[in-house]
Amino acid sequence: MTIVWFVLAALMAASLFVTADEDASVLTWADAVFIEDGKVLPENAGKLVAVSGTPVMVEPAADEQLGIAFTSPRVHRFSYVLKYHPHLKTWDYEYASSDDAITSTPLTGRMYIGEYELDPELINELDVYTNKDMGKEEFTEESLAHLQDIGSLLKWGGRYCFSEIEDKYDASFAWDKMESLDELDYVFHPEWDNTHMIYWSQWVLRPDDKITVAGIQKGNTLQYCEDLSGSVSKKRIVTADEVADGEPANPIPTKIIGLLFAALFVFLGVRSMRKKKKEY
Secondary structure, X not given: OHHHXXXXXXXXXXXXXXXXXXXXXXXXXXXXXXXXXXXXXHHHOOOEEEEEEOOEEEEOOEEOOOOEEOOOOEEEEEEEEEEEEOOOOEEEEEEOOOOOOOOOEEEEOEEEEOOEEEOHHHHHHOOOOOEEEOOHHHOOHHHHHHHHHHOEEEEEOOEEEEEOOOOHHHHHHHHHOHHHOOHHHHHHOXXXXXXXXXXXXXXXXXXOOOEEEEEEEEOOEEEOOOOEOXXXXXXXXOOHHHHHOOOOOOOHHHHHHHHHHHHHHHHHHHHHHHHHHHHO
């Protein structure tokens, strides 16, 4: 048992050194340069900056694969696949995999806060006010007409969805009654196999939305910072003092507790050694 205590102490101490190395690369909001009035200043190039203001969309997101446009700068497409299993002679559905023809994926347009354009990855990471599954009223007339030309639109699972099965009755039957489908349905409708059911969820951008975003300034672009600890945005205007007062990612007390545990393991190891000596 003695060796165990010393090993634990060594591991604990080593982890603290590793954490210290990692801490050096971690950035927090306290490291950000506060930007007033959303102005891009050349001296902040390559630095973490915090920008507050009203997000302004200059180009909505689009689903180029399916040929439709949206009215929001951020949309997420969710895709499911209808599957026939010949060995079981049954049907079910599954979430579209990454190598599927139509995957689940984020779709982004272009937006600004002040003079900064947010890069797509940063837009996808924003903590926003409202995400909403899109209903019929959220689509443009052109997008609705196009989707009906290449498939069918129907309610499934309480959501307004698009199916690649062109006949709406067939699509509704295949997806709502799939538990009752069998080998005969595959004989008459082999085209149903591997078809998709898709719905979209969008950021409802309101004129009075106010956010503060932290990212790396590159030109007039605000880029996602993978080394930033915590959220990249806050759903309100953050002041310069609040940015400066940001808490460090790994407070010192955490390291002190780790050192105390390491010392405890050493103590237990020494006590175990003394106990063994007395027994001999």
